[in-house]
Amino acid sequence: MNLPHHLLAPSPSASTPASALLLAQQLAAQFAATAAERDHAGGTPKAERDAIRASGLLGLSIASELGGLGANWQQTLLVVREFAKADSSVAHVFAFHHLMLATVELFGQPEQWQPWHEITTRQNWFWGNxxxxxxxxxxxxxxxxxxxxxxxxxxxxxxxxxxxxxxxxxxxxxxxxxxxxxxxxxxxxxxxxxxxxxxxxxxxxxxxxxxxxxxxxxxVLANPGPLTTPRSCLRPLLAQLILTNIYLGIAEGAFEEARHYTLHEARPWRAAQVDHTHEDPYILGHYGEFWVGLESVRALTDRAGNSMVAALARGEALTQEERGEVAMHIAAAKVAATRMGLNLACQMFEVTGARATHAGLRLDRHWRNLRTHTLHDPVDYKLKELGEWALIRNYPTPTFYS
Incomplete structure (x- = not known):
């Protein structure tokens, strides 16, 4: 069951992109405390959404001159990732709120989207899809x-x-x-x-x-409209980048839960002949694999985020080739995040043991969340796009999924 509003500890509002990340970490710690219970309940994370409303983070990606925090998209995605570590559902609705704000900006005209952005910051509007x-x-x-x-x-x-x-x-x-x-x-x-x-x-x-x-x-967002210019074609790439950061955040959250359980709850296997689970060489080997996977995906995802920031800064001067480069960076990161995340969310039980499958812990939610989310569009088609680039240097044709 969701927590009543008054049980969520109040947090100060963010005023800069840097303070936004610190505030997101505070909120994420609160959300994590009830994430397993709320996963079981389903429905709307109303108290958590209201806590985000009160924090000022709904204006994170909105320009400072319109009342927002003026964060670029890499800064915004670090907040998304922080929420995803604790609760990927909250991260999802928060990230899609910012995606909708970007959609009206990329598909519409300033006289349309600027008033919407401004009133969003003043009245803490949440946008839906x-x-x-x-x-x-x-x-x-x-x-x-x-x-x-x-x-x-x-x-x-x-x-x-x-x-x-x-x-x-x-x-x-x-x-x-x-x-x-x-x-x-x-x-x-x-x-x-x-x-x-x-x-x-x-x-x-x-x-x-x-x-x-x-x-x-x-x-109606008719000028330039959807997918009509290289700049407007950044919108589907932004959606793909959001998903990639959520996948990475889920994997990071699963890693931290597994690590805590291994260190504090798990019992060593008899054949290991060690006193503590963290001395088991096979357990250590798994954690080494987890860490290599996480570090690799972080590097690819951050590269993709920075390339998105650079592409947006180009404005209407962005070329199809520059847009194609961003698409390749994001596709590579998404494939890696999908594979690494699903593997970690499954293999985490190898390092936690049989007792970690207790239904009350709901540690399987990390795999379930990733499996549900990674079917958003088939990763096989991302590999096909990457293969066409690697072999014949063709960029993907812009669609709402590429």
Whole structure:
């Protein structure tokens, strides 16, 4: 069961990107205390979301002149990773909030996204996702001065308990993708509490229904629109980079839980003929493998994050080739994070032992969260993209997943 609001210890608000990371570590420690219990319960991490609201971290990636903390994306992703160590569901909804803020900036015009960013910092708005371009059940009808969405979207992470949604639909006749930003509470929008998957159980990634929802033309992100310029094509790469950092954070959290259990709870195997588990050479060998894997993925992920920051700084001058380089950095990091994370989350039981499988510990949640999340899009296709680059120097064609 989720903790009541008053049981979450108050934390000071962040004022700089550096203080944001320290504050995130404080909040993560609170979230970790109930992560296993809340994983069992599922539903909405309402108290945790409200703690993030009160912290000022919803404005982390928003420019300082608009009231935010002015963090670049590498700084923002370090906070995401910190949350993921403790609770990957909270990290997911927090990261997707910032992804939606980036979406309106990359797909829209300053006169659209700047007011949205500013009011987000003033009123601690949480943004949710109802974009999912692969789900084409939502249809858009065009009228004079406005448009109308009707249908359903799946995998709508963070839509519940949000103030704004980024949504999409297909034009009824042309099939063109229309992306817009609208209030979650608008008439005709119904957020369904139908998410009950094995992992990421508090991301509220269920469905949203649209019944004749009016979309004003100034809410449509049409200029430059989705995936029309190299800069706007950074948006799917940012989503991939977010997932990579969450995978890494989950692996780091699993490592720390395994390490604590090995040092304080696990008993040495009789055949090892040692007094303490940490003296077992096979246990030490596993931890050596874990550490090499984590260090490798950290290096790849940080390189990818820094390349994203550099690409965003290029603005409209960004070229297709420069965008392609960022895509390759992120794909390599994502493949490595997927493989290393799933292996660590499974092999951690080799270093903790049979008692660590007690259901109350829910140490399997790390594997379940990763397994659920890493199916977001098949890693085989990331390897295909990397192979095409390695062999014939072809960059991937920009899509919402590459």
């Amino acid at each position: 109802a974009l999912n371009p692969l789900d084409e059940r939502t249809v858009c009808k065009r009228f004079d001065g406005w448009q109308e969405f009707s249908g359903q979207k799946s995998f709508c992470s963070g839509a519940l308990d949000s103030q704004m949604l980024v949504v999409s639909a297909r034009q009824q006749h042309s099939g063109q993708l229309v992306v817009a930003a609208i209030p979650t509470g608008r008439s005709g929008i119904s957020v369904q509490q139908d998410w009950n998957n094995i992992g990421q159980r508090q991301t509220d990634s269920g469905s949203v229904n649209f019944e004749k929802v009016r979309i004003e033309n100034n809410e």
